[in-house]
Amino acid sequence: xxxxxxxxxxxxxxxxxxxxxxxxxxxxxxxxxxxxxxxxxxxxxxxxxxxxxxxxxxxxxxxxxxxxxxxxxxxxxxxxxxxxxxxxxxxxxxxxxxxxxxxxxxxxxxxxxxxxxxxxxxxxxxxxxxxxxxxxxxxxxxxxxxxxxxxxxxxxxxxxxxxxxxxxxxxxxxxxxxxxxxxxxxxxxxxxxxxxxxxxxxxxxxxxxxxxxxxxxxxxxxxxxxxxxxxxxxxxxxxxxxxxxxxxxxxxxxxxxxxxxxxxxxxxxxxxxxxxxxxxxxxxxxxxxxxxxxxxxxxxxxxxxxxxxxxxxxxxxxxxxxxxxxxxxxxxxxxxxxxxxxxxxxxxxxxxxxxxxxxxxxxxxxxxxxxxxxxxxxxxxxxxxx
Ligand code: PLP
Numbered sequence: 001x002x003x004x005x006x007x008x009x010x011x012x013x014x015x016x017x018x019x020x021x022x023x024x025x026x027x028x029x030x031x032x033x034x035x036x037x038x039x040x041x042x043x044x045x046x047x048x049x050x051x052x053x054x055x056x057x058x059x060x061x062x063x064x065x066x067x068x069x070x071x072x073x074x075x076x077x078x079x080x081x082x083x084x085x086x087x088x089x090x091x092x093x094x095x096x097x098x099x100x101x102x103x104x105x106x107x108x109x110x111x112x113x114x115x116x117x118x119x120x121x122x123x124x125x126x127x128x129x130x131x132x133x134x135x136x137x138x139x140x141x142x143x144x145x146x147x148x149x150x151x152x153x154x155x156x157x158x159x160x161x162x163x164x165x166x167x168x169x170x171x172x173x174x175x176x177x178x179x180x181x182x183x184x185x186x187x188x189x190x191x192x193x194x195x196x197x198x199x200x201x202x203x204x205x206x207x208x209x210x211x212x213x214x215x216x217x218x219x220x221x222x223x224x225x226x227x228x229x230x231x232x233x234x235x236x237x238x239x240x241x242x243x244x245x246x247x248x249x250x251x252x253x254x255x256x257x258x259x260x261x262x263x264x265x266x267x268x269x270x271x272x273x274x275x276x277x278x279x280x281x282x283x284x285x286x287x288x289x290x291x292x293x294x295x296x297x298x299x300x301x302x303x304x305x306x307x308x309x310x311x312x313x314x315x316x317x318x319x320x321x322x323x324x325x326x327x328x329x330x331x332x333x334x335x336x337x338x339x340x341x342x343x344x345x346x347x348x349x350x351x352x353x354x355x356x357x358x359x360x361x362x363x364x365x366x367x368x369x370x371x372x373x374x375x376x377x378x379x380x381x382x383x384x385x386x
């Protein structure tokens with residue numbers, strides 16, 4: 001498949017890492033359910049010793065994800081949070097991280113409540129203003145970690161501008177690309193050193209498996225994260241690796257439909273009387289619309305809307321008939337979440353107020369059902385607010 005390597009995204013999503021099985025010709029990568037591998041003699045094996053180190057299903061997935069993000073190596077972990085935990089092992093006590101102030105609540109919770117205990121320091125800034133990143137970098141800063149668009153306020157950060165600021169100061173940039181997937185955004189091409197994903201979301205696409213990945217660009221990342229997989233063991237299981245291999249085969253076509261449906265739903269929401277504000281970078285009046293248009297190849301299907309109060313949000317949520325009230329995002333089904341009580345509960349009331357995450361804010365992960373059905377469901381649930 002190497003001659004197809006630089007061909008189209010959809011082709012690579014189906015073929016890279018996913019060559020037919022050499023033994024049987026099976027067109028899907030087998031799920032290798034083994035914890036260990038027979039060795040031919042002492043010190044001689046077929047490239048595998050123990051499943052915490054390597055597993056052929058997981059290896060295939062790492063080749064696939066590396067290709068889709070345009071990196072030099074990829075390392076999969078048991079969840080998105082496990083991959084961010086692994087990312088932190090690049091650093092040592094006394095090192096400092098600058099992070100988007102509007103990241104997934106679990107990311108900030110882990111940084112502040114777990115990693116800070118080991119002497120890492122964290123500063124949160126609005127990275128949609130690139131100068132804020134420059135101002136927050138100190139001599140101890142090793143990493144800038146951003147999410148774009150942010151969760152749930154959909155602010156967009158200029159990846160190239162932030163990468164330039166980082167590189168001028170010898171700092172590395174990691175981009176959480178979960179919301180758009182490599183189909184709609186290519187952070188490494190824009191200068192990022194590392195891309196991370198909660199693969200639980202669009203990459204898997206079917207809400208049936210947790211996972212996380214770090215896609216890297218340097219030999220030292222490859223060495224570090226391979227070693228971390230081996231030493232800490234938070235690796236992705238063969239079965240979930242298989243689910244992801246299957247999921248990414250349809251990533252291109254799913255993302256096209258997510259993007260198309262997202263645009264229609266956002267437009268509909270702007271016209272509903274019970275929606276006070278819509279947060280979606282695809283809308284012409286979004287403050288970062290021009291940047292999103294330049295930096296992304298679509299706007300995706302993550303949309304937040306302001307209903308005005310917790311009571312309104314709850315009426316909306318309770319009246320949904322097709323969309324599901326649930327944490328998470330990126331599945332084929334439309335999912336609606338209440339950030340204040342779900343993804344951003346850990347941020348606290350004060351933190352949420354600072355970020356603009358009100359009790360009336362709802363977030364929609366628009367699925368790939370027929371868009372008329374999605375709009376009809378949202379319309380009747382919004383009408384129920386009164
Ligand atoms: N990053 C983003 C943007 C997320 O939305 C999430 C989870 O919602 C995570 C990271 C954490 O991923 P996981 O739930 O797979 O651990």
